[in-house]
Amino acid sequence: MINNNAIGLFDSGIGGTSIWSAIQDLLPNEDTIYLADSKNAPYGQKSKEEIIQLSIKNTEFLLEQNCKIIVVACNTATTNAIKELREKYNIPFIGIEPAIKPAAMHSKKHIIGILATKGTLNSELFHKTAEKFQDTKIIEQIGHGLVQLIENGEIDSPEMNQLLHSYLQPMIEANVDFLVLGCSHYPYLIPQIKKILPKHVKIIDSGEAVARQTKNVLREKVGFTNQTHKGNCLFYSNTDSKVLSDILKNKHNVITKDF
Numbered sequence: 001m002i003n004n005n006a007i008g009l010f011d012s013g014i015g016g017t018s019i020w021s022a023i024q025d026l027l028p029n030e031d032t033i034y035l036a037d038s039k040n041a042p043y044g045q046k047s048k049e050e051i052i053q054l055s056i057k058n059t060e061f062l063l064e065q066n067c068k069i070i071v072v073a074c075n076t077a078t079t080n081a082i083k084e085l086r087e088k089y090n091i092p093f094i095g096i097e098p099a100i101k102p103a104a105m106h107s108k109k110h111i112i113g114i115l116a117t118k119g120t121l122n123s124e125l126f127h128k129t130a131e132k133f134q135d136t137k138i139i140e141q142i143g144h145g146l147v148q149l150i151e152n153g154e155i156d157s158p159e160m161n162q163l164l165h166s167y168l169q170p171m172i173e174a175n176v177d178f179l180v181l182g183c184s185h186y187p188y189l190i191p192q193i194k195k196i197l198p199k200h201v202k203i204i205d206s207g208e209a210v211a212r213q214t215k216n217v218l219r220e221k222v223g224f225t226n227q228t229h230k231g232n233c234l235f236y237s238n239t240d241s242k243v244l245s246d247i248l249k250n251k252h253n254v255i256t257k258d259f
Contacts, residue, residue, distance in 0.1 A: 044117025
């Protein structure tokens with residue numbers, strides 16, 4: 001089955017580019033359209049109803065671009081809105097949620113940490129997933145302020161370093177051996193996080209798993225492109241796109257636009 005329409009992705013800003021990058025690495029010939037709703041970031045502080053409405057708005061925009069599949073490249077939007085999106089639209093949705101399962105299954109100490117937004121940690125989907133691993137102690141930490149600093153291009157700032165130390169220290173004291181990054185923005189903080197955590201602590205994010213699932217759904221339900229050249233990558237942002245452009249500066253076939 002051949003389908004040359006683009007893969008659509010949306011997030012509450014630039015964080016989902018970590019998911020986009022994993023998809024592009026696995027499916028380099030596919031066209032992609034990415035919507036960064038930075039004006040409304042972070043989603044994690046909003047109500048479930050607000051998150052659903054923003055997710056519907058983002059989906060409508062990507063459907064207008066004739067996307068063949070939509071990746072909800074945001075943990076908060078997935079855990080709060082993907083059920084409603086799947087009920088409302090006749091198109092496959094790929095979600096992203098914290099990778100608790102692989103961390104819990106591989107943890108030798110049965111103690112893992114999760115750094116995520118308030119919206120993700122308070123969601124029904126997160127609690128249902130966490131309940132499956134009763135023998136694992138999960139140290140939860142809301143990453144207050146992290147998304148906004150990343151959106152402002154302050155990844156290496158003293159304020160970021162101070163926040164990360166305060167969030168990770170209780171996990172270190174609890175003796176975690178896995179840290180789950182429960183927000184698609186957070187992979188951009190891995191270099192700083194590695195400087196703080198003991199070397200034996202493994203960091204897990206969801207990028208590669210989401211990319212593999214996207215490929216599976218394209219194979220089974222939607223169809224791959226028959227393009228043999230590298231796919232075009234179109235990025236829309238509703239705020240100043242400089243931070244987005246800086247993150248993508250080493251990528252090819254990339255165009256950024258305002259919407």
